[in-house]
Amino acid sequence: MLKVDKVTKQFGGVVAIKDVSFEVKPLEIFALVGPNGAGKTTLFNIITGVLEPTSGKVYFKDEDITGLSPVKIVEKGIARTFQNIRLFSSLTVLENVLIGFHNHIEYNFFESLFRLPRFFKQEKIHKEKAMEILKFLGIEQYADYNAKALSYGNQRKVEIARALATEPDLLLLDEPAAGMNPKETDELADTVFKLRSEMEKTILFIEHDMKFVQKIADRVMVLDYGKTIFEGKPADMMKDETVIKAYLGDIDVEG
Numbered sequence: 001m002l003k004v005d006k007v008t009k010q011f012g013g014v015v016a017i018k019d020v021s022f023e024v025k026p027l028e029i030f031a032l033v034g035p036n037g038a039g040k041t042t043l044f045n046i047i048t049g050v051l052e053p054t055s056g057k058v059y060f061k062d063e064d065i066t067g068l069s070p071v072k073i074v075e076k077g078i079a080r081t082f083q084n085i086r087l088f089s090s091l092t093v094l095e096n097v098l099i100g101f102h103n104h105i106e107y108n109f110f111e112s113l114f115r116l117p118r119f120f121k122q123e124k125i126h127k128e129k130a131m132e133i134l135k136f137l138g139i140e141q142y143a144d145y146n147a148k149a150l151s152y153g154n155q156r157k158v159e160i161a162r163a164l165a166t167e168p169d170l171l172l173l174d175e176p177a178a179g180m181n182p183k184e185t186d187e188l189a190d191t192v193f194k195l196r197s198e199m200e201k202t203i204l205f206i207e208h209d210m211k212f213v214q215k216i217a218d219r220v221m222v223l224d225y226g227k228t229i230f231e232g233k234p235a236d237m238m239k240d241e242t243v244i245k246a247y248l249g250d251i252d253v254e255g
């Protein structure tokens with residue numbers, strides 16, 4: 001589904017990512033972990049078109065997507081959520097999700113300005129679809145709430161809902177469990193499993209919560225100073241001497 005091939009990213013003299021390669025298979029749940037500054041966010045930004053790699057390629061469904069704009073990459077079927085929740089605080093939950101449909105708009109500006117029938121029809125379809133997504137995530141009862149009025153865990157779900165509105169095949173989640181309490185983290189794990197089993201999404205996520213990673217990831221890649229130091233099963237990562245030395249030794253592995 002996704003293939004990152006020998007990607008390097010330099011910022012001036014800083015090598016943020018060095019010769020990183022990995023593949024995410026269809027319907028896989030793949031985790032990206034490593035200490036702060038290891039290059040995880042840079043890698044996400046390269047995959048989503050925010051940054052161009054200095055060298056190397058990114059393929060999605062066998063197509064070279066290196067250097068495409070973020071909008072084009074969403075159109076290809078990759079959507080993401082952010083480490084810091086980025087919801088529009090003055091909008092309702094439903095309106096925040098409707099923004100995700102922006103890429104699929106099939107009426108033109110003239111039609112929307114004069115509110116012609118096609119505009120209303122599209123609006124209705126999008127609202128129905130958005131409500132379906134909210135229902136899937138168990139937050140449809142909050143559709144008309146101001147987004148910021150929701151609990152932290154539910155705000156993260158709204159972000160996932162907005163990403164789902166673009167109808168992606170691959171979903172990138174940047175530290176989805178950050179700031180969540182144990183109950184919210186358990187619910188999030190169930191949500192991710194449901195995204196795969198019922199919506200057929202492939203998931204790539206960045207996370208520091210090792211308990212969460214062990215619970216949901218099929219495979220994990222560990223970055224340290226921009227280089228891959230481990231790729232394999234989460235249980236094997238927990239026992240890997242290099243990973244323990246570079247990363248696990250410094251964090252609370254219980255999450």
Ligand SMILES: Nc1ncnc2c1ncn2[C@@H]1O[C@H](COP(=O)(O)OP(=O)(O)OP(=O)(O)O)[C@@H](O)[C@H]1O
Pocket residue numbers: 011014015016034035036037038039040041042043
């Ligand atoms: N726009 C930029 N300009 C210069 N240096 C950058 C830029 N973005 C990232 N870096 C550097 O690249 C390296 C990797 O940073 P990155 O944010 O990708 O790490 P990370 O693994 O996502 O860290 P965190 O877990 O803290 O989010 C760091 O040394 C960082 O300072």
